[in-house]
Amino acid sequence: MTPDTLTADGTTAPVVPDGRKVKGDKTRRAILTAAVNVASVEGLEGLSIGRLASELNMSKSGLFSHFGSKEELQVSTVRAAAAIFAHRVIAPAVEVHEPGLARLCSMLLAWQDYIERGVFAGGCFFAAATVEMDGRPGPVRDAVAAQMTRWAGLLTEYIQEAIDRGELRPETDPVQLAFELDALGTAVNSGWQLHEDAAVFERGRRALRRRLEADATEAGLAVLASR
Amino acid sequence: MTPDTLTADGTTAPVVPDGRKVKGDKTRRAILTAAVNVASVEGLEGLSIGRLASELNMSKSGLFSHFGSKEELQVSTVRAAAAIFAHRVIAPAVEVHEPGLARLCSMLLAWQDYIERGVFAGGCFFAAATVEMDGRPGPVRDAVAAQMTRWAGLLTEYIQEAIDRGELRPETDPVQLAFELDALGTAVNSGWQLHEDAAVFERGRRALRRRLEADATEAGLAVLASR
DNA sequence: AAGAAAAACGAACGATCGTTCTTGTACCAC
DNA sequence: GTGGTACAAGAACGATCGTTCGTTTTTCTT
Numbered sequence: 256m257t258p259d260t261l262t263a264d265g266t267t268a269p270v271v272p273d274g275r276k277v278k279g280d281k282t283r284r285a286i287l288t289a290a291v292n293v294a295s296v297e298g299l300e301g302l303s304i305g306r307l308a309s310e311l312n313m314s315k316s317g318l319f320s321h322f323g324s325k326e327e328l329q330v331s332t333v334r335a336a337a338a339i340f341a342h343r344v345i346a347p348a349v350e351v352h353e354p355g356l357a358r359l360c361s362m363l364l365a366w367q368d369y370i371e372r373g374v375f376a377g378g379c380f381f382a383a384a385t386v387e388m389d390g391r392p393g394p395v396r397d398a399v400a401a402q403m404t405r406w407a408g409l410l411t412e413y414i415q416e417a418i419d420r421g422e423l424r425p426e427t428d429p430v431q432l433a434f435e436l437d438a439l440g441t442a443v444n445s446g447w448q449l450h451e452d453a454a455v456f457e458r459g460r461r462a463l464r465r466r467l468e469a470d471a472t473e474a475g476l477a478v479l480a481s482r
Numbered sequence: 483m484t485p486d487t488l489t490a491d492g493t494t495a496p497v498v499p500d501g502r503k504v505k506g507d508k509t510r511r512a513i514l515t516a517a518v519n520v521a522s523v524e525g526l527e528g529l530s531i532g533r534l535a536s537e538l539n540m541s542k543s544g545l546f547s548h549f550g551s552k553e554e555l556q557v558s559t560v561r562a563a564a565a566i567f568a569h570r571v572i573a574p575a576v577e578v579h580e581p582g583l584a585r586l587c588s589m590l591l592a593w594q595d596y597i598e599r600g601v602f603a604g605g606c607f608f609a610a611a612t613v614e615m616d617g618r619p620g621p622v623r624d625a626v627a628a629q630m631t632r633w634a635g636l637l638t639e640y641i642q643e644a645i646d647r648g649e650l651r652p653e654t655d656p657v658q659l660a661f662e663l664d665a666l667g668t669a670v671n672s673g674w675q676l677h678e679d680a681a682v683f684e685r686g687r688r689a690l691r692r693r694l695e696a697d698a699t700e701a702g703l704a705v706l707a708s709r
Numbered sequence: 710a711a712g713a714a715a716a717a718c719g720a721a722c723g724a725t726c727g728t729t730c731t732t733g734t735a736c737c738a739c
Numbered sequence: 740g741t742g743g744t745a746c747a748a749g750a751a752c753g754a755t756c757g758t759t760c761g762t763t764t765t766t767c768t769t
Contacts, residue, residue, distance in 0.1 A: 282716080303757085315719095316760090319759095382613060385672055446661070449616045530726065544749095551728085
């Protein structure tokens with residue numbers, strides 16, 4: 256889609272057609288990595304250019320010139336966070352497991368792992384960004400909403416694949432199930448951030464498993480049992 | 483507990499021992515009502531004293547003197563929101579239904595109703611406040627966390643009552659079920675705020691019902707069927 | 710090595726933030 | 740009526756916000 260490649264830290268690095276790196280991009284990625292972390296704690300609105308600059312030992316104007324406006328910085332931060340999420344949660348499940356219930360289940364557990372391991376300082380970036388931006392119109396909100404739609408679509412797609420493979424019952428409503436699975440994951444993030452009680456992860460895993468079992472066929476139960 | 487009485491709009495009005503109203507309290511309540519609405523959209527941190535003052539056609543310093551600090555305004559706002567929530571969601575369920583599954587179910591539906599009817603401009607105040615404040619220490623976070631703990635405790639308590647009455651299966655884990663029910667309600671709020679798709683309410687109701695049915699006894703199923 | 714292009718800097722802008730202090734105003738007891 | 744008391748207004752503070760501008764430093768090309 257875009258001519259971006261995924262780098263090790265999950266941020267994107269634009270490349271020109273012949274493959275040479277665009278110069279100055281290293282700084283930009285360093286900024287966005289820090290921005291995602293700050294925003295996961297302080298929020299996308301609480302992310303201030305001056306604070307971010309001093310944290311990176313650079314000047315406010317130097318940082319600013321990479322984006323041209325705060326709004327552009329925020330949108331870029333959302334995209335960087337999405338790349339990290341894709342790298343840490345989606346990619347492992349896709350690489351290791353074939354389509355179906357195994358892939359779906361693996362991705363959901365990877366999501367919890369990424370919350371538990373504290374990939375972002377303030378917990379799941381999108382859980383925070385969604386609630387923060389959902390009330391105010393503008394490009395930043397649209398960027399967040401687009402990512403959340405993508406995520407819900409991905410869940411729905413994987414569920415549909417599991418149905419097609421006969422691992423979930425054919426009368427399963429994919430959108431409904433995706434809604435509930437997302438709800439549980441988000442609640443795990445909130446519970447962990449608010450109470451720092453690690454028991455929430457076990458609760459989350461139990462809830463996910465029971466919810467999937469409720470719609471699983473015998474073939475699906477076998478897949479779940481093997482995990 | 484506190485010498486406060488619940489007023490019509492859900493905010494609290496302090497009374498002195500002989501019952502006379504403390505003067506100037508009307509202004510304070512008007513401020514907090516507006517503050518809760520602004521904070522539900524802009525967040526507790528985005529709530530600015532100057533903006534709030536101009537919205538109420540009063541001076542910044544005049545408003546400020548009611549609280550003495552922004553932090554105190556934020557904590558008071560959290561308490562005011564809790565009172566409104568109690569008035570709109572908890573009280574109706576307690577008044578109409580006796581303890582047990584009926585009360586629990588009624589409260590969960592009242593919660594969805596309060597989200598759907600837009601009691602706060604930015605959706606459920608606590609869903610927003612929780613995610614916003616969960617990362618930063620201080621009295622405001624503590625106030626929010628205390629309310630969320632109260633809410634989780636209330637859900638757990640009502641579930642336990644339903645177990646004791648034989649409406650939910652005795653092996654039901656109240657904390658686990660409370661976690662899942664709260665997850666679904668919160669997801670309804672997010673879905674509504676982000677996509678403005680009213681279908682999320684039907685999804686939420688279906689998910690709540692199916693989750694309760696999964697742990698219900700025959701007596702419990704009868705209660706659920708009658709609703 | 711020289712010149713062009715890009716990146717970073719430092720200073721300053723108007724605006725708004727939370728907060729303080731002083732002044733004016735309404736009300737209530739005496 | 741008069742004095743006291745709580746409430747509200749107004750001006751101003753230092754700090755920080757996003758942003759602009761002109762200059763300097765770095766980097767790449769040739």
